[in-house]
Amino acid sequence: MSRIYLFFVIVLMYSCTDSNCQKYDISYIEKCLIKIQVNKTGILSVDTTGLIAEDYSLGTGIYISSDGLIITAAHVIEKRNRNLAGTISCKDNISKENFVPIVIYEDSKNDIAILQNVKYTNYGSKNDYFIDINNIDKQLLIKNNDVIAFGYPNELHGYDKIGSFSVGKIISPNTNLEGYEKIKSRSNVSLADCVVLSGCSGGIITSNSFLPIGIILGSVIDKNKRVTYFKSFGLVKKILSENGIELWNQHL
Numbered sequence: 001m002s003r004i005y006l007f008f009v010i011v012l013m014y015s016c017t018d019s020n021c022q023k024y025d026i027s028y029i030e031k032c033l034i035k036i037q038v039n040k041t042g043i044l045s046v047d048t049t050g051l052i053a054e055d056y057s058l059g060t061g062i063y064i065s066s067d068g069l070i071i072t073a074a075h076v077i078e079k080r081n082r083n084l085a086g087t088i089s090c091k092d093n094i095s096k097e098n099f100v101p102i103v104i105y106e107d108s109k110n111d112i113a114i115l116q117n118v119k120y121t122n123y124g125s126k127n128d129y130f131i132d133i134n135n136i137d138k139q140l141l142i143k144n145n146d147v148i149a150f151g152y153p154n155e156l157h158g159y160d161k162i163g164s165f166s167v168g169k170i171i172s173p174n175t176n177l178e179g180y181e182k183i184k185s186r187s188n189v190s191l192a193d194c195v196v197l198s199g200c201s202g203g204i205i206t207s208n209s210f211l212p213i214g215i216i217l218g219s220v221i222d223k224n225k226r227v228t229y230f231k232s233f234g235l236v237k238k239i240l241s242e243n244g245i246e247l248w249n250q251h252l
């Protein structure tokens with residue numbers, strides 16, 4: 001039986017009792033998430049079967065700063081047409097409007113990309129909903145800890161996605177996926193037994209009290225079991241810093 005559910009159902013299942021998670025409740029997490037759609041032509045076309053035609057990808061992003069920085073998995077945006085504006089389209093749960101982000105950083109080896117919603121830079125608006133990856137509790141990344149994966153899984157028609165979550169436990173805080181030791185995006189990853197669908201890449205893994213832990217990169221069959229693999233935000237911040245991307249306090 002699938003463990004994918006609509007966002008609002010989780011409110012009935014979990015409550016936040018930890019004083020540190022007062023900021024991160026279900027409503028807050030939902031407002032931090034972004035739906036991302038990429039189409040090479042910049043135009044979404046649907047064929048007679050209801051499936052999206054042409055090269056496209058759908059994924060999830062997470063606001064990580066007050067000036068609209070967004071983190072996602074690099075493979076979510078890799079199919080974009082770099083010579084055509086508008087081939088990346090995003091929609092958040094704050095304005096409910098589509099926007100075209102700019103790409104700040106793209107690291108295909110580690111599968112991390114940073115985008116920016118220029119609404120929060122060019123027009124003086126401030127983003128009030130974001131995940132502070134500078135202040136992550138490393139004690140959350142422990143084997144058997146309960147976790148929740150949030151994202152926007154693809155539907156058949158692809159465009160009108162629904163926010164969802166999947167619950168599970170951390171089964172490995174740090175490992176290399178079997179057979180992928182030389183591929184950076186699948187080395188030094190954490191594994192959880194929550195199930196995610198295509199489109200959740202770039203989404204967020206949290207504790208069961210909604211405290212942020214890491215970014216979802218995908219799911220694979222590992223040792224005959226489907227698992228979700230993700231990079232901890234502590235490791236992500238280290239990777240960004242090593243590549244000259246510093247998330248200074250003015251962003252937070």
